[in-house]
Amino acid sequence: MNPQTNSLSTQDIGQTTLPGFHNPVFDATAVFRAVLDAMSHPGTVIETPLTCESPNKLNSSAASILLAITDMDTAVWLSPETDCSDVADYLRFHTGCSLTKNTSNCDFAVIDGREYPDLVANLPIGTAEYPDRSATLIIAVDHFNAEQKAVLSGPGIKTTIDLSPSPLNSKFWGWMKESRHSFPCGVDIIFASPTHICALPRSSEMDI
């Protein structure tokens, strides 16, 4: 066995010069409430209550969500586009989360909207008896004014609402629509633009 694995190196715990939450308790609560609000009102675009100084490849909203709800109990997968030592160190230092290369055993996955959904095809979706043992996918986007729209309905939505994150790889729409069929299993998605978030839980119905 490599002797290095017996003691923690800076590579294990991460090292970053970027600050985390200004106030870890209240900032985490505020961000969680925004995420809870988003998850209970699918399709509604909600302002992220604060901005984080985050690494280049991770926008401020996505970073604040991860800081608020991940810790040493959760495994995070970073897509090729978001995976770099800056992001890895930042997350490891501030949250203590473990980073995994394997999508099939992560709790949170981060991907850029431009990337291929094939990358996240193997995310855990839970089982019929434990549908909660599934991953949450954070998709980084720029804004929510795309021309292509999906019409959402279902729990949390009074009538219908448009979902229009951009930029988004066109293959994502098909993947998201397809994954509706496995309810109650499935992956919950949080779209994160630098300033706003918007959620698509597995319970929403979707028309494209």
Add this chain to the structure above:
Amino acid sequence: MSQNTTASSYNYAYLDEQTKRMIRRALLKAVAIPGYQVPFAGREMPMPYGWGTGGVQVTAAVIGPSDTLKVIDQGSDDTTNAVSIRQFFEKTADIDTTEKTKEATVIQTRHRIPEEMLTEGQILVYQVPIPEPLRFLEPRETETRKMHALEEYGLMHVKLYEDISRHGHIATTYAYPVKVNDRYVMDPSPTPKFDNPKMDDCAALQLFGAGREKRIYAIPPYTKVQSLDFEDHPFEIQSWDQDCALCGSKDSFLDEVILDDKGNRMFVCSDSDYCQSRRDDSKLPPVEHTLTQASQMQSVNAEASK
């Protein structure tokens, strides 16, 4: 222990941050799968099981300094459980509390839903003793889990049918099972069935916490919540012959109050804030006056009413 010591010795809202994150992750899953019971690592709270440890943990994970908290027990803001939980969060979370339903952003409740219609942005946190609606029909968790997975709810309908064959009507009056979003059968906690219709298409977010059983579940806003019934025995809510003796309300849930040892009794709103605000609005005389009057005027008709 002085308030100062309490406030500074614990983390904000009593729970440590890692516990809050664990509960928060469970809450997000619960909202995404309406009516499904998410297991969570329930902590021991400084109160016994059965006193709302599940609700308190959910509230502690959700609440922030800008919230206004209301706590009710059987509809009332003034009972022991409500007062102590309210004081708990005043001490540990330095939070504003209220008795007014419309002023509250977070309402923790035991066994009632406020009469006043809840609004968008409000969060209703229920204290739940036994989250599994099928538990008294099937004691094994492995089996009930399978029944939920397969959407196999025949047993629950048999139970309601047996009610009808024995009593002529569905005799379940509280913890009346509901189906959420046409998928999961859910226990609405021991609220009277009178409150079931309020859960349907509710504008507020409803969160349920069971501390001893370590389960969290949720109903997002505007979600279909249907009380189980039969075509020839449709779901009905309780009704009373009397109006509220204090505020005269005809459409609220009434509690029976024994007035003396001669069989006199009165029926009053169980929702204390609703009753009080109706009395304030209509400038009715104070409660004490009405109580004396009611006890003098009421004849011994106790046997007639149930």
